[in-house]
Amino acid sequence: MNSRQIEIFVAVMKAGTISRAAELLGVTQPGVSRTIADLEASVGFLLFDRVRNRIVPTPEGRLLYDEVQAAFRGMDKIRSAAARIRDHGAGQIRVASLSALGSSLVPRAVRRFRDRRPDTAVTLMVLPSRDVRNGVVSGEFDLGLAADEVDVSGLVHQPFVSPRALCAIPLGHPLAEHSLVTPHDLAGLDFVAYVPEDRARQRLDLAIAEAGAAPPRIVVETIYAATVFALISEGVGVGLVSPYAIAGFDQSRIVLRPFEPAVHSKSVLLLPADRPKSQLVRDFIDCLMAER
Template sequence: MNLSLIEAFNAVMRTGSTTRGAELLGVSQPAISRSLKRLEDVTRLKLFERQGPRLLPTAEAEIFYQEIVDSYVGLDRLKQAVARIRSVGTGSLRIASSAALGLSLIPRVISLFIERHPGVTVTFEIANSSMVRNLVASGTYDIGLCADEIDTTNVVAEPFLTTRGICVMPSGHPLAKLETIKPIDLDGVALVSLSPDDTARRQLDASLRQVGAQPKVVVETQFGASVCQLVAEGAGVGLTNAVSFVASQFEAQGLIARPFEPAIAFRALMILPPHRGKSRLLEDLLTTLMVERDYLQRACETRFGGVPGGS
């Protein structure tokens, strides 16, 4: 029993005659009649009573036709579902990010994304890198951006962005006279620092130990943007990443920034849940994300230079 036999039967039942059924399908009337005869042979059902030129559906035909109608309705629903999935994916995306990118890059990416997908709901969470990792590893979130100090087991992780560390200070600070800030320049200086478990903080501490420099750590915070804001409020000078400074436009607030030498790398990872393929929505988001990431990285490197050997 092939589809052409079903279509011939369906056309006759809908139109009430082989002639109109043939017109509906764009075939000849004898072709319709042959299909009906073949369908009766295949199903071993008596589908029509023939009274002269007229065909009268039997009770078996009515039952069979109802099954066909139900099947066609199901197929139509499947086609509609496919169309919805094709146009808007699953209808939602969940994004988690650390503050460095979550306060700057990701809001722009989301804005551009929802312009193209106005019916999609986006859930956006800013958290520390460990929390971002846990949200993605559990499958609760579709994508995460975080610092590279996380445990990468049970996530799919790949390098996302590498920028260099910069020293930020208020306008008029003595260090603003220097073109580059070195570890010894921070000796005795009030310092707003990242948390001790941050990989960039560990790089800074190592470079300070090498020259015996001992800044006065006045505040420790998890987020690069918080470093900039605290410095803007006069808490001291700070070491942060170029992304936080450039993307959040802290220079417009009067902050001065200088490259730090030796170069300290701030590395961000993109993480995805394990054992899950990317939806069309996520693929589209990633396309926008990569374009904006490249633009931001170029802006940071133009302003402060890149990280030697960074990627």
């Protein structure tokens, strides 16, 4: 059995006669008859009965035709899927983000992306930066956004955003009377901080040391921007926050003031190094860039 025999068999089934099938295929009638006979010999049963100079499909022939049609429909689905992948990507994109961007910038990018790609499903996970990095390396995520302290070896990476941190102060706190906050203003105050390995925390510690100021009193350390914001809103202490980290939250219970010298909260865009970017990933990156 070969594909040419199947093609001719289908033509005969659709045309109803050997002569009409030969005409449609542009071949001779004896050639069609010979091919059908060869196919019958190959499958081991008759495909057509000859009744009064007419051919009538046998029950076995009809069953085979049904299977062939099902196979053709499967091929059509494969062709359609290939066209969708060519034009739109795989139909799903998996994104991971650090907390500081996961409540504001990234959701806005998802909205923009959904406007462009309404048929594409998006998985968004907000995770610690190390888990974002590991997920991109393992292939669990198509792209990720992480703090700049992560190990970027084995990844394609580029700087993403580097906003200047603001000092967040609980409403009614004495520091809220200041128009500008400096390291000396933080001396001895209850302070909500990121964990010591956080690069923005390290930049703040360096700024305090270089200013010769007494350090604040660290009362809570955490890895999540949303947790820092929530703790400050509850009056636990003051802290430095990225403007991206607080954009999606109610700011009525805090006061924001510039901090001098500048402390930046830097992030990087991470991509797997072992595979090229799909069109979906390119489109999502375009949406991220548009929302920066």
